[in-house]
């Protein structure tokens with residue numbers, strides 16, 4: 001458990017392992033966090049009430065926030081508590097309290113769990129002025145730079161049901177729950193001393209579908225058991241992906257390894273997508289795989305976001321197993337020279 005966070009710490013420093021460099025990394029993380037706070041408060045000062053969803057938060061910036069949060073081994077009955085910041089990222093369960101020290105108009109907190117977890121957010125003490133323009137809105141997913149994950153096409157709920165506005169429904173819905181391992185809240189509080197507390201817990205998701213990886217390296221097996229739906233596994237880092245096994249029901253008896261640029265006509269396939277936002281419907285196809293195989297197909301995708309997306313007709317049990325690792329600096333440089341992100345980078 002702990003190693004995932006540890007690894008991230010190492011990676012932010014540029015994949016270098018010595019503790020000295022890790023320390024320096026921590027310094028630059030602090031700087032970046034300050035920078036984001038600065039940008040947020042700047043836009044608030046300018047009075048640009050740009051809609052919060054058009055935030056400038058990048059995946060890298062977001063995960064650097066997480067880096068300051070070391071995962072703790074906690075005893076069962078101990079509730080971890082800490083203040084919630086105006087821009088925050090949480091991977092731990094606990095109780096988080098936001099208290100405004102001045103008008104804070106563009107705040108967002110991002111939550112992430114393991115792939116097989118869902119996020120539950122319970123409002124405890126809420127002391128905000130809804131009539132005066134304060135709000136807290138939960139979102140079932142993440143919104144970054146105006147793009148949503150999971151995309152509207154892949155989420156089980158219509159978009160309007162993914163937002164829960166505390167000021168409209170707080171008296172009846174004190175608890176909101178996400179459909180996947182990521183969720184977030186947007187909030188705006190005008191008066192100093194106003195604020196709220198939330199309790200974040202993680203629930204087991206027996207059928208994880210859409211997922212954002214917490215780490216730039218790992219492995220995963222995605223299974224869609226005879227369901228008509230599409231699932232995406234998103235890695236918001238430039239990575240090399242190795243597909244170890246792909247099993248699509250309809251071609252089970254033809255173990256042909258083949259990669260074609262399109263899987264037109266196939267109702268069941270896996271696509272690899274690359275792009276610089278989080279909405280999978282706006283990303284570029286890097287490769288389509290519509291034949292079962294086992295072995296290894298690997299490719300490097302030099303984009304900010306890499307997605308393995310499985311399209312399933314519901315007629316078969318489909319399964320894909322893959323591993324991924326962060327591209328190192330020189331690999332990134334050569335990928336960038338070769339082609340623009342999102343163009344075909346197949347090796």
Ligand SMILES: *[C@@H]1O[C@H](CO)[C@@H](O)[C@H](O)[C@H]1NC(C)=O
Nearest residue numbers: 153154228229230310311312
């Ligand atoms: C899954 O994705 C495919 C292709 O992107 C689309 O044609 C299909 O309608 C989607 N299925 C569902 C259930 O959303």
